[in-house]
Amino acid sequence: MKHCLLLLIFRVMxxxxxxxxxxxxxxxxxxxxxxxVSTTNGSEPLVVRTxxxxxxxxxxxxxxxxxxxxxxxxxxxxxxxxxxxQASSPLRIELTPAAxxxxxxxxxxxxxxxxxxxQAVRYRVVNGERKLQPAAWAESDDLGRYRLKGxxxxxxxxxxxxxxxxxxxxxxxxxxxxGTLKPDATSQVEVESGQEHAGVDIRLTKHEGVTxxxxxxxxAGVAVSSRMVHLQSDSAGLPEWFYGSQQxxxxxxxxxxxxxxxxxxxxxGNYPPQAGELLAEQKLQVGExxxxxxxxxxxxxxxxxxxxTVVMDDGSNPPRMYIGLRGMMGPGVSTHSGExxxxxxxxxxxxxxxxxxxxxRKIVNGTIAAGSSAHPVSxxxxxKEVLQTGFDVDGPPxxxxxxxxxxxxxxxxxxxxxxxxxxVAGAQLALTSDGPNGQxxxxxxADGGFRFLLQRAGDYHxxxxxxxxxxxxxxxxxxxxxxxxxxxxxxGTNPPVTLRSPALPVN
Amino acid sequence: MRYSNSYFAFLLLSLSSIYxxxxxxxxxxxxxxxxxxxxxxxxAGARVKIDxxxxxxxxxxxxxxxxxxxxxxxxxxYFLSVDAPGFLRPASTSVDLTLPRSSTAGTAGASCxxxxxxxxxxxxxxxxxxxxxxxxxxxxxxxTGTVTDPDGIPMEDSAVEILGKRPVQTPxxxxxxxxxxxxxxxxxxxxxxxxxxxxxxxxxxxLEPGTLYVVANKTTSRxxxxxxxxxxxxxxxxxxxxxxxxxxxxxxQVRADIQISRQSGVRVAGRLVKPEGEEYPSGPLLYTSVILxxxxxxxxxxxxxxxxxxxxxxxxxxxxGKYTLMAVTRxxxxxPYGGNQKPVFGLTRPIEVGDRDMxxxxxxxxxxxxxxxxxxxxxxxxxxxxxxxxQSIGNPLAWGQTEAVSGADGRFVLHSLVxxxxxxxxxxxxxxxxxxxxxxxxxxxxxxxxxxxxxxDDPLRIDIACDNxxxxx
Numbered sequence: 001m002k003h004c005l006l007l008l009i010f011r012v013m014x015x016x017x018x019x020x021x022x023x024x025x026x027x028x029x030x031x032x033x034x035x036x037v038s039t040t041n042g043s044e045p046l047v048v049r050t051x052x053x054x055x056x057x058x059x060x061x062x063x064x065x066x067x068x069x070x071x072x073x074x075x076x077x078x079x080x081x082x083x084x085x086q087a088s089s090p091l092r093i094e095l096t097p098a099a100x101x102x103x104x105x106x107x108x109x110x111x112x113x114x115x116x117x118x119q120a121v122r123y124r125v126v127n128g129e130r131k132l133q134p135a136a137w138a139e140s141d142d143l144g145r146y147r148l149k150g151x152x153x154x155x156x157x158x159x160x161x162x163x164x165x166x167x168x169x170x171x172x173x174x175x176x177x178x179g180t181l182k183p184d185a186t187s188q189v190e191v192e193s194g195q196e197h198a199g200v201d202i203r204l205t206k207h208e209g210v211t212x213x214x215x216x217x218x219x220a221g222v223a224v225s226s227r228m229v230h231l232q233s234d235s236a237g238l239p240e241w242f243y244g245s246q247q248x249x250x251x252x253x254x255x256x257x258x259x260x261x262x263x264x265x266x267x268x269g270n271y272p273p274q275a276g277e278l279l280a281e282q283k284l285q286v287g288e289x290x291x292x293x294x295x296x297x298x299x300x301x302x303x304x305x306x307x308x309t310v311v312m313d314d315g316s317n318p319p320r321m322y323i324g325l326r327g328m329m330g331p332g333v334s335t336h337s338g339e340x341x342x343x344x345x346x347x348x349x350x351x352x353x354x355x356x357x358x359x360x361r362k363i364v365n366g367t368i369a370a371g372s373s374a375h376p377v378s379x380x381x382x383x384k385e386v387l388q389t390g391f392d393v394d395g396p397p398x399x400x401x402x403x404x405x406x407x408x409x410x411x412x413x414x415x416x417x418x419x420x421x422x423x424v425a426g427a428q429l430a431l432t433s434d435g436p437n438g439q440x441x442x443x444x445x446a447d448g449g450f451r452f453l454l455q456r457a458g459d460y461h462x463x464x465x466x467x468x469x470x471x472x473x474x475x476x477x478x479x480x481x482x483x484x485x486x487x488x489x490x491x492g493t494n495p496p497v498t499l500r501s502p503a504l505p506v507n
Numbered sequence: 508m509r510y511s512n513s514y515f516a517f518l519l520l521s522l523s524s525i526y527x528x529x530x531x532x533x534x535x536x537x538x539x540x541x542x543x544x545x546x547x548x549x550x551a552g553a554r555v556k557i558d559x560x561x562x563x564x565x566x567x568x569x570x571x572x573x574x575x576x577x578x579x580x581x582x583x584x585y586f587l588s589v590d591a592p593g594f595l596r597p598a599s600t601s602v603d604l605t606l607p608r609s610s611t612a613g614t615a616g617a618s619c620x621x622x623x624x625x626x627x628x629x630x631x632x633x634x635x636x637x638x639x640x641x642x643x644x645x646x647x648x649x650x651t652g653t654v655t656d657p658d659g660i661p662m663e664d665s666a667v668e669i670l671g672k673r674p675v676q677t678p679x680x681x682x683x684x685x686x687x688x689x690x691x692x693x694x695x696x697x698x699x700x701x702x703x704x705x706x707x708x709x710x711x712x713x714l715e716p717g718t719l720y721v722v723a724n725k726t727t728s729r730x731x732x733x734x735x736x737x738x739x740x741x742x743x744x745x746x747x748x749x750x751x752x753x754x755x756x757x758x759x760q761v762r763a764d765i766q767i768s769r770q771s772g773v774r775v776a777g778r779l780v781k782p783e784g785e786e787y788p789s790g791p792l793l794y795t796s797v798i799l800x801x802x803x804x805x806x807x808x809x810x811x812x813x814x815x816x817x818x819x820x821x822x823x824x825x826x827x828g829k830y831t832l833m834a835v836t837r838x839x840x841x842x843p844y845g846g847n848q849k850p851v852f853g854l855t856r857p858i859e860v861g862d863r864d865m866x867x868x869x870x871x872x873x874x875x876x877x878x879x880x881x882x883x884x885x886x887x888x889x890x891x892x893x894x895x896x897x898q899s900i901g902n903p904l905a906w907g908q909t910e911a912v913s914g915a916d917g918r919f920v921l922h923s924l925v926x927x928x929x930x931x932x933x934x935x936x937x938x939x940x941x942x943x944x945x946x947x948x949x950x951x952x953x954x955x956x957x958x959x960x961x962x963x964d965d966p967l968r969i970d971i972a973c974d975n976x977x978x979x980x
Contacts, residue, residue: 034660038730047733049658069731071663072705100705109568111554112592142592142649142712149663149705168556168590169566268936275912276892277936 018059021091023050023068027193031055032095035070066091072194074098074152097194099151101136101158103201104144107165107172112144113204116163120148120156121183121238124472132157132183132238139163152469153195155188159238160202170256171206174240179205181258209256210286212242214294216250216266219278227298228271229254231262231284252296257286266296272327272351275303279350281394303347304393308401310341312374317341318405319374320360325353336360337403348397354390355379357403374405375455377437409453410489412440414497416448416464423448424501428465431487432477433458441471460487464501535604535636538576541569541589544643545757549573553591553644557602559583580604582636593758594644595713602626604636646758648714653707654723657736657769661707664727667765669699669711670720670747688747695720695747702727716759718752723765734824739768772824773860775799777868779816781836781852793838793851795872796904797822799830799858820870825860832858834870835904835925850875853960855902855926875923876960880967882917882933885943888973894934895919895969900956902927921967930956933969943972 019039023032031054038047039058050056058066069075073095101120105113119134126133135156136148140163148158162172176183177200191197216227229244229252242262244254252266261283265271268278280296310318318341324334325345332353337343337360357376379387382399412431416424429450431440438460440452454460462484463470463477470476483502541553555575558564569575569591588599627639650669654662675687675694687694698719699711703726721741725732740750741763753761779795797820814820820834836852852872884890893913899905905927911919931952933940945953948965 034656034658036731036733047730049733067730071661071707071731098705109552109554111552141710142647147704168554168588169564269938274894274936 018057019066019091020057021055021066021093023054023056023070023093023095025073026094026096032070032073035068035073035095037066037068039066066093068093068095070095072098074150096152098149099153099191099193100147100149100196101151101156101189101191101200102145102147102196102198103158103177105140105146105160105163105165106144106201106203107169108203108205110203111165112140112142113160113163113165113172114140114142114144116140116144116146116165117161118146118148119159119238120151120189121159122154122156123474125474125477126472130474134238151191152467153191153193154473155190155475157183157188158200158202159183160204162204165204169206170242171208172204173207173209173242173256173258174238175202175204177202179203181207207256207258209258210288210290211253211255212244212257212264212284212286212291212294213251213253214292214296216246216252216280217295217297218250219298219300222278222298227252227266227268227278229264229266229296230271231257231264231286233260233262259286259288261285264294264296266298268298272349273301275301275347275349277301281350301350302395303349304396306345306348306393306397306401308343308345308403310337310343310403310405313377313404313406313408321374321376321403321405322356322358322360323403324356326356327351327353345401348393350392350394352390352392355387357387357405373407373409375407375437376403377406377455378402378404380404406455409455410457410491410494412452412454412487412489412494412497414450414499416444416450416499416501418501421500427501429499430463430465430471431460431489432463433460433489454489457489457491460489462487462499533582533634535580535582535638536576536578536631537580537585537587537602537604537638537640538574539587539640539642541573541575541591541642541644543594544645547643550591550594550644553589553594553642556588556599557585558588558599559585587640587642589642589644591644593646595647595715597642597644602638602640603628604638645715647712648716648719648755648757649710649712649760650714650719650721650753650755650763651708651710651760652721652741652763652765654703654709655707655764655766656731657767659766661705662703662723662726662767663705663707663731665703665707665709665767666724666727667701667703667709667711668697668722668724669701669714670695670722671698671717672696672720714755716755716757718754720747720750720752721763721765722747722750723767733769735769735771737768737770737826739765741765743768745770770824770826772826773862774821774823774864774866775825775858775860775868776819776821776864776866777870778819779834779836780869780871782872782874793817793836795820795834795836795852795870797832797834797870798903799825799832799860800901800903802829802831802857827860827862830858830860832856832868832870833902833904833926834872836872850923850925853926873960875925878921878924878959878961878967880919880921880969882913882919882969882971884917885970885972888971890917891935893919893940893969893971895921895967896932896934897921897924897929898932899925900928900930924959924961926959928956928958931967931969933971940971942969944968944970946970 023035024030025032033050033052033054035050036047037050037056037058046058048056048058105116107113117137117139119137121132121134123130124133136151138146138148140146158177159174161174165172175181176187177189178187179202189197189200212231227246229246231242231254233240242254242257244252246252264282264284266280267273273279278298279301280298310321312318321337323337323343324332326332333345333348335343335345359374376387378385380402381391416427416429418424425444425446425448427444429442431452432438437455438458440454442450442452444450461481463480464483465471484499487497537557541550542548543550550573551569551571553569555567555569556564557577565577567575567577582605585602585604586599587602590596625641629637631637654665654667656662672693672695675692699714701709701711703709722738724738737745739745740747742751743766744750745768753763755761794815794817796815799822814822834854835850837848838851839848853875854870854872882893895911897909902925905925909921909924911921913919931945933942942953944951946968947957948963
């Protein structure tokens, strides 16, 4: 996916350019020698190194945005310039030293836990929901040691899987530092740029948990044979699995399950299943008591087709749209809507799907023609709005998928000035308001100018982002919510806006 | 001497209960000793797990003398697992605690048995079954080191492979993890692969003693690899033949620091000529990947990563040698953001690279062909839907599996085969199905697979005997 996007970006860059620049340590300002600066020379990546003074010079037949990497630093794409007057060559590229968290995982007996998946996690905003997401992950070695590298400065929970301890004794489950089942507000590990926080050791403890048991019923005419049974939790974005075993009489038992919300699942093959395989699923809330007598009835998984239509919000003829569905695993399903707006998504297997809806691209004389400006404002499956959340497929779909698109934008333009009134070039600005489609992004030009195209009117918070990651960082957004006054956006024409930055964010 | 009737009655009862239930005993004891396989020294603190059903395990630890004991066990078959830090883990082994007889451990068919482990069984006077087991564990070896780039800067995310040499396995099934050596008798196998951290450090543990080689490969960190950089074998060799072997003994830890070598090569470039009259987009959504795969080489060290182009391509720093040039064109217009990008054209051809730049190496791409086939079932079988998967061997551009599912009439079509060698596998409901035969025309392709492009229009025929269909409907 990324691969193709990059190809598209590189192709539209101007030919015959030279780019020069300096790479510096964002914290100390010292030059970074030996950094790899790469771009693409038509097809093959062109790589040069910075000299002892951190300077580089690239000459290529086509120059795309440069990318800069150096061991121990966070990667940078070199397209951002923070200070006025530096929009043109030479580029000043700041590399931020990466932080690391390291430690050791042991079991109750003090033996090292090998092959534990250790993650540094923090909350991110995903489709409007706060979810725990990993910023780095590592696997513990035979001495139980791990090292989470390449972290931006910040506060993280350290979560470890049970690794080989869990294979040895199922009472070992995933835990958070210093030894809790759920992330505890007071136990985050804070790291600064370039800092290594060592000694974040976790001693796993055994949890008896409860037993979940029952039996698996086969479809008529199918002989009983061994089936996979598991419980999958999805606590705030980090799934955990508890595996069970099935006896020849069809009964199953899953031991040492910790309290939480789960999907209980039995399948004849791997998960996610293929068409023709057998599957049974049900939601299960596990508390402090054993759960017995659960009956899971397997049914044959069938691929289903989901039809639908694309309509314009103003009733005009809809443009052709690309409709892509991405499952949790596998390549997903995509289609294009026709002249009349109709489409069919074929061969959907059970599972959760997220949606991507963009104007169909036309290719004229080998280049992508400027397409429609249509953007989706709603997608309804039956009675449910699913554009942001995606939807679950479990058997025949609940009605057609009705997608509403709009070509309507509200333009907001203006200028970003710093405290002394100087225009700020190359800054990333973001606008956000409550509700769906209430976001917009812009990068200021050499004169500090910006232009937002918004999908709807409302009151917007304005953010100056130091990093693209800030956009999904709920802590950053909360901290900077009052950096700028609230911006009221009305339908129709809006006057130009002058934004005064209180201080440039520290990279 | 006089005995009461009640005493005789008791004796009879006892005897009758022993004989009536023989050989079933009421109680069993399992004890053992964990020792270092090389020295015979006891291993203290090893953890021991026994489990009759693989759901209700009992846990124990070896004492200072390496001894462990489980008493008052119900007679049963037990799975025994032993683990101690610093030692290789033997696979769990089955111990029969139902019959008093002696045997070697693991006769119940565990795949990897306790090496030289022995079980002695006896019945105590009170009928208790008693098994004494010796568990020798082999200490593992460790290789650690640091990978630096040619300028001495730590190389992050470099893939470090630990390689072993062994005689060619027969029958030999092609696998990406084993590569034949030019002598035809031996092959290289990857026994472990680890990645360097942000300080360039790596640690490969759980290595069995023996002769091992280390090679540091390209980093996955995009852009942090110049085309003149080469995968480098310890200590600073560019091919396996010049690599220095490490002789590792049990429990030994050795260092293998590697500095990546730099060597310039030549440029290979040309146009990408697409078939005429084909209805495909001509823009950036139709892109071609090109790679040079060295012939008779053990690692792709001849050139940089594969390149992607539209109308032309350019490979830099290619080392002299014989290669197979492979190209695959994909159409991304159906799915510009996803993985459903369909291969449409391809090419494979031998190329010899000397010490001069080669321009004008134009690649005339050919449309890729489909392969049709049918699944047949032997008499008495109920037909079922079969998934046919092709695995590519040796074409790094053939990412994504080519798959098809047979229809009600048994027919299937495998679409757009890229060039290269393939093996065929058959499954149903996620389980492997062993085909009685897989033939392409008259040729048996079950073991060795086949090579695309195919010369004729022969169909792929898969014959299935239902006794091995994995218990499917």
